[in-house]
Amino acid sequence: MKNDRLLLDLYTDYLICSSGLVTATGLSEVVDNDISHDKITRFLLTYNGNARALWHKVKPLVRQLEKVDVGYLIIDDTIEEKPYTDSSELINFHYSHAKHKHVKGINILTAMLRYGEVAIPIDYHLVTKPTEYIDKNNKVKYRSDINKNEVSRRFIDNAIRNQIKFEYVLSDIWFSSSDNMKHIHNKKKKFIFGCKSNRLVRFNKIWHKLSELPLSNEQVIHCYIKDVSFPVAITKKVFINDDLSTGVLYLISNDLSLFGDNLYEVYQKRWIIEEFHKSIKQNASLAKSPTKVIAAQSTHIFCSMMAFVKLETLKLKTTLNHFALKNKLFINATRAALDQLQKYRIMPYSIQMTEF
Numbered sequence: 001m002k003n004d005r006l007l008l009d010l011y012t013d014y015l016i017c018s019s020g021l022v023t024a025t026g027l028s029e030v031v032d033n034d035i036s037h038d039k040i041t042r043f044l045l046t047y048n049g050n051a052r053a054l055w056h057k058v059k060p061l062v063r064q065l066e067k068v069d070v071g072y073l074i075i076d077d078t079i080e081e082k083p084y085t086d087s088s089e090l091i092n093f094h095y096s097h098a099k100h101k102h103v104k105g106i107n108i109l110t111a112m113l114r115y116g117e118v119a120i121p122i123d124y125h126l127v128t129k130p131t132e133y134i135d136k137n138n139k140v141k142y143r144s145d146i147n148k149n150e151v152s153r154r155f156i157d158n159a160i161r162n163q164i165k166f167e168y169v170l171s172d173i174w175f176s177s178s179d180n181m182k183h184i185h186n187k188k189k190k191f192i193f194g195c196k197s198n199r200l201v202r203f204n205k206i207w208h209k210l211s212e213l214p215l216s217n218e219q220v221i222h223c224y225i226k227d228v229s230f231p232v233a234i235t236k237k238v239f240i241n242d243d244l245s246t247g248v249l250y251l252i253s254n255d256l257s258l259f260g261d262n263l264y265e266v267y268q269k270r271w272i273i274e275e276f277h278k279s280i281k282q283n284a285s286l287a288k289s290p291t292k293v294i295a296a297q298s299t300h301i302f303c304s305m306m307a308f309v310k311l312e313t314l315k316l317k318t319t320l321n322h323f324a325l326k327n328k329l330f331i332n333a334t335r336a337a338l339d340q341l342q343k344y345r346i347m348p349y350s351i352q353m354t355e356f
Contacts, residue, residue: 007043008303010035015285015307017329022285022300045295049302051123055162058120058309062113062164069115071166072269073159075152075175076112077127078277080287080301081105089128090294092142097174108301109148111155112273113166118312119272121305123158125151126298149177160187168192168255170270176252178227185230185254192267195250200226201234210234210250218260225252235260276308279322284308 014027024040065071082091082105094107107127113120129142152175159166169184169191176193184191197211202224215221215236222231233256237249251267258266280286284307289300311322318325 004043004047007035007040008047008049008306011040011043012303012307012310015304016283016310016326017333018285018288019330019333020288021290022288023290041296044291044299045293047299047302049299051125051158054124054302054305055122055158057306058122059162061309061313062120062122065113065115065118065120066165069118071164072114072266073156073164073166073169074112074114074119074270074273075109075155075169075171076270076273076277077107077109077148077174078281079103079105079107080281085290085292088294089130089142090126090297092129094127106297106301109151109155110273110276111152111159112276113159113164114269114272117272118316119276120309120312121276122162122164123155124301124305125154126301149175149180152180153183156184156187156189160189168266170267172270178225181228181232181252181254190253190255192251192253192255192263192270194267195234195252197248197250199250199252202226211248218264220258220260220263222256230254231256233258233263235263237264279311280304280308283311283322283326 010031011027014030015022018026020026024037024044027040028035028037079094079096081103083103085091085104087104090106091104092107093102093104095101096103109125109127110121111123113122127144127148129144131143131145133141133143135141152171156169167190169189171180171191171193173194173196176195181191181193195210197209199210200207201210201213202208203213203221207226213221213234213236215234217238218235220233220235222233224231225234233253235251237251237260239247239249241247249264251263253263255263284304286301286304289297291297291300308322311325314325315321320328
């Protein structure tokens with residue numbers, strides 16, 4: 001058990017410091033083979049890293065943060081693409097909303113707590129697709145036995161069971177199901193979700209699509225949506241995209257006290273989970289492990305989560321963001337490499353002549 005703790009600490013440090021592929025052999029070489037690559041491989045194959053273990057590790061930090069700031073529970077997913085790795089229950093095809101197509105990889109759902117500018121992952125779920133079926137085109141496909149909205153409700157229940165203090169649940173349109181809204185409302189919590197423009201709402205005793213409502217920018221109306229029995233607040237936010245086109249975002253909440261700009265301001269706190277997705281891939285080596293066994297892949301993902309938490313605590317101490325921290329490590333590593341190169345250059349040498 002003690003050895004596992006030491007290896008977890010060492011491996012997560014390695015994930016932060018590495019700039020290339022992360023392997024058991026690579027880590028063993030870094031520590032001058034004091035720890036064999038076989039021992040590191042066994043750690044990856046046998047360590048019980050999961051969502052429950054993650055909560056156990058981050059709980060002390062969460063308890064400190066929740067004393068001083070309002071908490072926001074943010075739920076989202078990301079895909080770690082693995083186009084060249086063999087398919088399995090874990091590595092499969094998932095629809096990417098960013099790329100608008102199916103991509104091969106690992107689909108990770110995460111529940112994250114935000115306190116001020118600090119974000120801590122407290123729960124996660126690796127989507128597996130164990131069930132085989134034949135689609136309408138007579139092709140073999142695979143599906144999960146639990147959908148993402150069901151997973152998100154588990155996240156919320158776990159957070160409440162663990163007595164975590166949070167005021168709002170924030171998520172984008174892919175988690176804004178009626179069942180999720182009712183579940184959160186029944187738990188006496190508030191939510192703000194993005195909402196599709198074709199959602200049916202009852203306004204002035206008539207059912208409309210959201211896009212048909214006479215809403216001006218940041219105006220809030222109170223109405224009912226289909227399959228939800230309590231009133232909700234709805235607003236529209238108009239914004240300009242990078243390509244100068246106009247975009248529209250509809251937001252929905254059970255907090256009827258919010259005005260349009262307040263509603264959007266709170267919802268924007270969700271964006272920190274997108275920064276988490278970027279950082280865990282680039283700064284915590286999530287996408288840089290060539291492991292091919294599900295057990296090792298799962299442990300690596302857990303360790304990347306823990307490496308991200310380490311970076312967040314370092315951010316608190318240094319006021320540097322993850323990318324600035326990683327850059328400083330890279331500069332120091334390059335400086336050490338240059339020093340070593342100079343030592344090699346001043347070493348004496350002899351030329352041995354070969355007789356012909």
